[in-house]
Amino acid sequence: MMEFSIYDILVFSPIVALISIAILKPEDKKWIIGLSTLYSLVILAIAIFAYTKADVIPESSHTWLKLDKPNVDIKWSLALQDGLSSSLVLLTALLLPISIMVSYKSITKHLKTFYCSLFFLTAGMFGTFMATDLFAFYICWESVLAPMLILIGIWGSTNRRYAAVKLFLFTMLGSLPMLAALLAVSWNGTAFITDLSELTAVDTAPWVFWSIAIAFAIKLPLIPLHTWLPDAHTEAPTAGSVILAGVMLKMGTYGFLRLAIPFFPELQYEAAYNILGWIACIGIIWGAMMALAQTDIKRLIAYSSVSHLGTCMLGIFALNQMGITGGQMQMINHGISTGLLFLVFGMLYERGHVRDIAAYGGLARKVPILTTCFFIATLSSIGAPGTNGFVGEFTILLAAFQKNAAWGVVASLGVILGAVYMLRLFRLVFLGPLKLPEGSEEHMHDLTAREIILLSPLMILVFVLGIKPEYLMDGLNEFTSKLIGMN
Numbered sequence: 001m002m003e004f005s006i007y008d009i010l011v012f013s014p015i016v017a018l019i020s021i022a023i024l025k026p027e028d029k030k031w032i033i034g035l036s037t038l039y040s041l042v043i044l045a046i047a048i049f050a051y052t053k054a055d056v057i058p059e060s061s062h063t064w065l066k067l068d069k070p071n072v073d074i075k076w077s078l079a080l081q082d083g084l085s086s087s088l089v090l091l092t093a094l095l096l097p098i099s100i101m102v103s104y105k106s107i108t109k110h111l112k113t114f115y116c117s118l119f120f121l122t123a124g125m126f127g128t129f130m131a132t133d134l135f136a137f138y139i140c141w142e143s144v145l146a147p148m149l150i151l152i153g154i155w156g157s158t159n160r161r162y163a164a165v166k167l168f169l170f171t172m173l174g175s176l177p178m179l180a181a182l183l184a185v186s187w188n189g190t191a192f193i194t195d196l197s198e199l200t201a202v203d204t205a206p207w208v209f210w211s212i213a214i215a216f217a218i219k220l221p222l223i224p225l226h227t228w229l230p231d232a233h234t235e236a237p238t239a240g241s242v243i244l245a246g247v248m249l250k251m252g253t254y255g256f257l258r259l260a261i262p263f264f265p266e267l268q269y270e271a272a273y274n275i276l277g278w279i280a281c282i283g284i285i286w287g288a289m290m291a292l293a294q295t296d297i298k299r300l301i302a303y304s305s306v307s308h309l310g311t312c313m314l315g316i317f318a319l320n321q322m323g324i325t326g327g328q329m330q331m332i333n334h335g336i337s338t339g340l341l342f343l344v345f346g347m348l349y350e351r352g353h354v355r356d357i358a359a360y361g362g363l364a365r366k367v368p369i370l371t372t373c374f375f376i377a378t379l380s381s382i383g384a385p386g387t388n389g390f391v392g393e394f395t396i397l398l399a400a401f402q403k404n405a406a407w408g409v410v411a412s413l414g415v416i417l418g419a420v421y422m423l424r425l426f427r428l429v430f431l432g433p434l435k436l437p438e439g440s441e442e443h444m445h446d447l448t449a450r451e452i453i454l455l456s457p458l459m460i461l462v463f464v465l466g467i468k469p470e471y472l473m474d475g476l477n478e479f480t481s482k483l484i485g486m487n
Helices: 006-021 029-052 083-101 109-128 132-142 145-155 160-186 206-219 228-235 238-248 250-262 268-293 299-315 321-352 368-381 388-403 405-430 449-468 470-484
Strands: 060-067 072-077
Touching: 006 029, 006 072, 006 109, 029 083, 029 109, 072 132, 083 109, 083 238, 083 250, 083 321, 083 449, 083 470, 109 132, 109 145, 109 238, 109 250, 109 321, 132 145, 132 160, 132 250, 132 368, 145 160, 145 228, 145 238, 145 470, 160 206, 160 228, 160 368, 206 250, 206 268, 228 238, 228 299, 238 250, 238 299, 250 299, 250 321, 250 470, 268 299, 268 405, 299 321, 299 405, 321 368, 321 388, 321 449, 321 470, 368 388, 388 405, 388 449, 449 470
Parallel strands: none
Antiparallel strands: 060 072
């Protein structure tokens, strides 16, 4: 009899929720919303339990496909392998109920499809971060594309179809060569080795490395493969932007850390990592300069992600202890800060229905609580001391200077530019004379109790991880030490 562990339950509980929602009648809107909320909270509870017991719960493994010729033994195997995997799973589980509850008013059509898409997306991200088999990882990696495509294509803004198709094309064009590369990595001449714990550094043609690296670079995204992201963020509903920025983009950084760097160590691929490091440098400056040029608030936040994730990858491509740990920290911190930015702006957009910066001004007088929440998100985004973003950015700066002084200068400039465009945005929208979009006067009220509760977990994390970063860093150092040992 097949035995299921807490890891299986965690991955498949969103599928159970999806099926339960799908069988309801479309007109049962209260049941759809209520059950979706309840399931999301149960999934969060399961994730917290798995997180606290990860040290004592063994890996879950079930044979999926077994052949004699060629020798193939693909397993459905899952585990919270270390601090990196555990942190990303917990962040995913936290953002799910927040994304569901923030959509109560903004999503009014096709409710079943919307909530089912969120649950399916969550299952795929759980599987990606927990898979310990190469092809289980790939299947979960691919599974997130369809629900995000649906979220943007149905509930997005004016150009939603263009943004959804662009996302689909970029991701698919990256993933197909990656599948061929993964087959090359797993084939040892007599058998396909798919267990990640048994796979070691491989000696293959350069196309194998670059096929894998480009797929992960698209998901991040790195320059010049980033152009799908601003469109996707701008057109996506608030929940889609929160999940996309908070977790889905981290699949790219996770792929580099979990697969690319262990398979292709620095010793043999030093030149390639130096190229990627310079690409990350370009992304830091390009993303920041583009953010400065934006008049659309969501588009500005989207370009800030390009810059911030370039900083994450610069730390990782430094391939030293500080850089890899700092890069991991910034993965989590970016999910918190940018998720918070999109949440607060989504609440503002529900009131003003305008994304243009010039349409707003002096909102601190009208909505002081919303202003405070956006300011906290801004401080987190620019890495102000005492917030979660500070320690990760500081660690990456040290690592970049240690690796290459020019990298350190670029990373420092990126931090400065990040403060400029975010503080400028805050000044234009929330300070000065009061200015509201036409027709929004009666709707421009401050945050409700429900909205404050939704924002509170992320705002608490901003300061908890800023004051006590060891809560996050201790678990991530475990993975860093293992990765450094491989290289």
